[in-house]
Amino acid sequence: EVQLVESGGGLVQPGESLRLSCEVSGFSVGGNWMSWVRQAPGKGLEWVSVMYTNGNTQYSDSVEGRFTVSRDTSKNTVYLQMSSLRPEDTAVYYCAKGPNYDSWGQGDLVTVSS
Amino acid sequence: EVVLTQSPATLSLSPGERATLSCRASQSVGVYLAWFQQKPGQSPRLLIYDVSRRATGIPARFSGSGSGTDFTLTISSLQTEDFALYYCHQHSNWPFTFGGGTKVEI
Numbered sequence: 161e162v163q164l165v166e167s168g169g170g171l172v173q174p175g176e177s178l179r180l181s182c183e184v185s186g187f188s189v190g191g192n193w194m195s196w197v198r199q200a201p202g203k204g205l206e207w208v209s210v211m212y213t214n215g216n217t218q219y220s221d222s223v224e225g226r227f228t229v230s231r232d233t234s235k236n237t238v239y240l241q242m243s244s245l246r247p248e249d250t251a252v253y254y255c256a257k258g259p260n261y262d263s264w265g266q267g268d269l270v271t272v273s274s
Numbered sequence: 275e276v277v278l279t280q281s282p283a284t285l286s287l288s289p290g291e292r293a294t295l296s297c298r299a300s301q302s303v304g305v306y307l308a309w310f311q312q313k314p315g316q317s318p319r320l321l322i323y324d325v326s327r328r329a330t331g332i333p334a335r336f337s338g339s340g341s342g343t344d345f346t347l348t349i350s351s352l353q354t355e356d357f358a359l360y361y362c363h364q365h366s367n368w369p370f371t372f373g374g375g376t377k378v379e380i
Binding site: 195197204205206207210218219220221254259260261262263264265266267 | 275306308310312317318319320323324329330361363365368369370371372373374375
């Protein structure tokens with residue numbers, strides 16, 4: 161069974177850093193595109209980043225230079241390192257599998273507020 | 275950036291009726307267009323990928339069509355569980371983008 165579980169969210173102050181984890185089972189993070197998508201409270205979906213099978217990454221303009229995606233294939237986990245966080249980064253962050261996001265995690269709330 | 279414009283913003287229908295949702299792209303996205311359903315408090319669920327391919331377990335009443343810049347999600351006969359938010363998404367051009375969503379309500 162395919163499962164994705166995000167963790168690491170919480171309340172941080174503007175300018176601080178946070179690392180989200182997405183631990184998966186039922187498939188390999190190294191053999192699939194892995195993406196992060198976020199949703200601000202009451203708003204729509206926003207694409208954040210993708211890591212391809214070859215390890216290359218792409219980011220949205222709003223997080224480029226502040227967020228970094230990495231993976232640990234031995235732990236079957238993908239990470240989203242977020243730095244210089246801003247109030248507008250407040251959202252539920254989802255990880256999703258594949259180019260078509262055929263499976264999603266339950267989401268993890270990140271709140272950036274003083 | 276490819277802007278995806280979904281219309282209408284809200285669609286008010288009754289069970290059994292046909293729903294037609296539109297997604298227009300600001301430039302061609304080829305076949306890399308997907309549709310998602312999201313219910314309150316839940317993660318999005320993939321319905322359609324590559325314009326018209328139904329995801330695993332998705333009922334046949336959901337269908338996708340279109341090409342280039344104009345795409346449509348059709349729900350042939352609305353069931354109670356279909357009242358939700360629907361988003362289109364393109365992964366043809368960076369940055370990948372989502373549409374603003376269409377709410378299908380009773």
